[in-house]
Amino acid sequence: MHRVVALVTAPQASFEFGCAAVVFRDPPYRFGxxxxxxxxxxxxxxFDMVVRSGLRAxxxxxxxxxxGWLPINREPSDQVVRALxxxxxxxxxxxxxxxxxxxxAATGLLDGRRVATHWRYADELQRRFPEVEVDAEVLYVDHGDVASSGGSGxxxxxxLHLVRRDLGAGYAARVARRMVMPPHREGGQTQYRSEEESEGTRGESLAAVLEWAVERLGDVITVEDLARRGSVSQRTLARRxxxxxxxxxxxxxxxxxxxxxxVLLEETELSVEAIAARVGLSSATNLRRRFRAALHTTPSAYRRAYQGK
Structure with a gap:
C-alpha cells in the first residue's frame, strides 16, 4: 500500500482537501x-473536520x-517544518x-526550484521566498520528490498526474472517468484567470471540437479539419x-x-504498428520517433516497465 497523508490546518479549504481525498481513496493507495x-x-x-492523527502520521x-495554507502570510511552527x-x-x-x-517553500526544499501556486498568490510567494522560482502560468510542477499545483482545481x-506516474496512464484514466474528469488538461492558468479577461472568448469554447477530434484519433485529422469543424479559419482556431x-x-x-x-501499450498486446494505426501516427517509425521525443523512452521499454515484458 502507498500511504498518502493530507496535512490539514485551520482554516482548511475543503475543496483542495477533497482533490486529494477523492483521487487517492482506493487501493493501492491508503488515504489518511x-x-x-x-x-x-x-x-x-x-464546518469542522475531526482529525485524530498528529504529525507522527x-x-x-x-x-x-x-x-492549501491559509492565511498565506501565516508562519508555520517549527514542529511542522521539521516534520516535513x-x-x-x-x-x-x-x-x-x-x-x-x-x-x-517555508521548509527551504523549494529553494532554486520552480513551483506552481494560484496566480493570485504568486507575487506574494515570490516576495517572501526570493530563492524560489514561482510559475503562475502552469497547472502544476513535478520535481519527483516535490510537486506543486496552481489554483484549487x-x-x-x-x-491524477501523480497516479499516472505511479501506476500508468490506464489506471489514471480509469480514476479520471470515475470522477467524470479528463485524465489530462492542456494549457495553463491564464485561460481561467478572471471573468473580465475571458469576456472576449465567451461562447467560443473548443469543447465540441476537442471531443470530435478525440473520438477520431485513428483518422487523418489536419488543422484544417479542426478549423472546419469549429466553423472558423485556421488562424482563428490557432488563436483560440x-x-x-x-x-x-x-x-x-x-x-x-x-x-x-x-494506454494501449500498458493494457494491450497490440504491436507498435497496430497502435500507430489506431492513434493516427501513420507508421511504427513515426510513432517511435514521436514517443521518444515526448517521453524520452521507446514504446517497447515503456511497455516492459508497465507489463513486466
Missing amino acids: VCTEVPGNVRTTEG LDRADTIVVP RRAHRRGARLVSICSGAYLL TGIDLC FGEQLGVSPGQWLLAQRIARTR
Whole structure:
C-alpha cells in the first residue's frame, strides 16, 4: 500500500482537501489525514473536520499532501517544518495544492526550484521566498520528490498526474472517468484567470471540437479539419487554442495521440504498428520517433516497465 497523508490546518479549504481525498481513496493507495494538534479543524466553508492523527502520521507516509495554507502570510511552527523535512529526508514525496506551496517553500526544499501556486498568490510567494522560482502560468510542477499545483482545481490535475506516474496512464484514466474528469488538461492558468479577461472568448469554447477530434484519433485529422469543424479559419482556431489551452492545435492533437498510445501499450498486446494505426501516427517509425521525443523512452521499454515484458 502507498500511504498518502493530507496535512490539514485551520482554516482548511475543503475543496483542495477533497482533490486529494477523492483521487487517492482506493487501493493501492491508503488515504489518511493529520494535523499538528489533533481535534476539530475549522474549514473555510464553516464546518469542522475531526482529525485524530498528529504529525507522527507523516513519519509513515509515502506521499504528503498540503491542501492549501491559509492565511498565506501565516508562519508555520517549527514542529511542522521539521516534520516535513524529516519526511522528505527519508524519501516521502511532498505535494502542495494551491496556497499549500507557501508551507513547502517555508521548509527551504523549494529553494532554486520552480513551483506552481494560484496566480493570485504568486507575487506574494515570490516576495517572501526570493530563492524560489514561482510559475503562475502552469497547472502544476513535478520535481519527483516535490510537486506543486496552481489554483484549487489544478489539485485534481496534479493528483491524477501523480497516479499516472505511479501506476500508468490506464489506471489514471480509469480514476479520471470515475470522477467524470479528463485524465489530462492542456494549457495553463491564464485561460481561467478572471471573468473580465475571458469576456472576449465567451461562447467560443473548443469543447465540441476537442471531443470530435478525440473520438477520431485513428483518422487523418489536419488543422484544417479542426478549423472546419469549429466553423472558423485556421488562424482563428490557432488563436483560440493559444488562449484556452496554451498550445497550438497540432501540439494538442499530438499530445492526445501520445496519451492514447500509452494506454494501449500498458493494457494491450497490440504491436507498435497496430497502435500507430489506431492513434493516427501513420507508421511504427513515426510513432517511435514521436514517443521518444515526448517521453524520452521507446514504446517497447515503456511497455516492459508497465507489463513486466
